[in-house]
Amino acid sequence: MASQLSGKRAPFSPSDFPQHSRERLGSVGPGSTLTRAPAATPLSGGTGIRLLRAGPSSQSCHCPESRPVAAASRRAMVMTPKPRRLEPRSPRGRDRSLMPRTLDGQITLEKTPSYFVTREAPGRIHGMSPDTKLIVVVRNPVTRAISDYAQTLSKTPGLPSFRALAFRHGLGPVDTAWSAVRIGLYAQHLTNWLRLFPLSRFLFVSGERLVSDPAGEVGRVQDFLGLKRVVTDKHFYFNATKGFPCLKKAQGGSRPRCLGKSKGRPHPRVPEAVVRRLRDFYRPFNRRFYQMTGQDFGWD
Ligand SMILES: Nc1ncnc2c1ncn2[C@@H]1O[C@H](COP(=O)(O)OS(=O)(=O)O)[C@@H](OP(=O)(O)O)[C@H]1O
Numbered sequence: 001m002a003s004q005l006s007g008k009r010a011p012f013s014p015s016d017f018p019q020h021s022r023e024r025l026g027s028v029g030p031g032s033t034l035t036r037a038p039a040a041t042p043l044s045g046g047t048g049i050r051l052l053r054a055g056p057s058s059q060s061c062h063c064p065e066s067r068p069v070a071a072a073s074r075r076a077m078v079m080t081p082k083p084r085r086l087e088p089r090s091p092r093g094r095d096r097s098l099m100p101r102t103l104d105g106q107i108t109l110e111k112t113p114s115y116f117v118t119r120e121a122p123g124r125i126h127g128m129s130p131d132t133k134l135i136v137v138v139r140n141p142v143t144r145a146i147s148d149y150a151q152t153l154s155k156t157p158g159l160p161s162f163r164a165l166a167f168r169h170g171l172g173p174v175d176t177a178w179s180a181v182r183i184g185l186y187a188q189h190l191t192n193w194l195r196l197f198p199l200s201r202f203l204f205v206s207g208e209r210l211v212s213d214p215a216g217e218v219g220r221v222q223d224f225l226g227l228k229r230v231v232t233d234k235h236f237y238f239n240a241t242k243g244f245p246c247l248k249k250a251q252g253g254s255r256p257r258c259l260g261k262s263k264g265r266p267h268p269r270v271p272e273a274v275v276r277r278l279r280d281f282y283r284p285f286n287r288r289f290y291q292m293t294g295q296d297f298g299w300d
Pocket residue numbers: 080081082083084113146147148150207210211244245246258259262263264265
């Protein structure tokens with residue numbers, strides 16, 4: 001994806017979907033995903049929260065311990081608006097492990113950040129299962145854009161400066177064609193989803209509160225999914241070296257576990273004037289997003 005490497009990204013196309021997702025979200029009737037899916041691979045042990053995603057680090061799970069999951073909604077999607085390069089078609093065996101069947105009493109959570117900003121995603125997910133619960137993790141779009149840039153920069157040294165990519169003609173108009181900027185227009189993306197899904201099917205998680213009060217935000221997620229509040233304050237501690245909350249015990253282990261190096265990395269310094277202009281740019285879109293969701297995320 002050369003366009004991403006240069007820091008600019010073309011709009012998503014269906015081929016950007018990970019293979020397992022395309023298989024799952026294809027235009028087939030409700031329920032047929034299960035019949036089309038490869039042989040059943042139950043979520044082992046009925047993990048409390050299991051995040052399935054495309055890519056090498058795909059089966060990332062940030063869960064304190066294995067728990068049987070109470071019968072609740074059958075499917076939930078987690079969308080954090082930060083697309084990443086999607087892996088080429090994976091071998092069939094790998095697809096199987098990425099997208100198991102959901103058995104009775106289990107919840108399948110699939111986390112694909114790009115869904116939130118992908119035009120085709122609402123229609124496909126609705127076609128698969130209109131009662132899917134949708135979890136959207138959002139953070140201040142200015143910080144999000146810088147974080148996105150930091151991620152690209154870590155893979156592409158020599159990338160033009162943040163400022164050069166964020167504005168046209170020097171400090172001209174904000175370049176909404178740059179994906180790092182465009183993705184933060186949450187109100188626009190949400191409009192696309194609300195054509196098919198009622199607001200009640202969404203949970204909006206604050207990225208800021210995930211850091212300042214992880215147990216509180218995870219508590220909201222558990223409530224939304226109809227789960228018992230199993231993950232609480234006692235599972236987290238603040239790791240001063242990492243500068244973020246970490247789990248006291250990893251799933252199935254006895255040692256503490258923090259998220260990996262790519263989560264919570266230092267951001268490049270961006271001039272205050274650039275940050276201010278972007279903040280001003282996003283303000284009306286943020287307000288609209290607060291109105292649509294009925295939640296004030298406190299970014300302004
Ligand atoms: N506990 C904990 N540990 C580390 N990092 C944490 C944590 N909670 C939230 N965050 C924030 O998550 C950000 C990385 O998530 P991503 O944006 O890469 O997620 S994803 O791409 O959508 O999957 C990452 O953004 P950056 O700080 O820009 O790296 C963090 O701020």
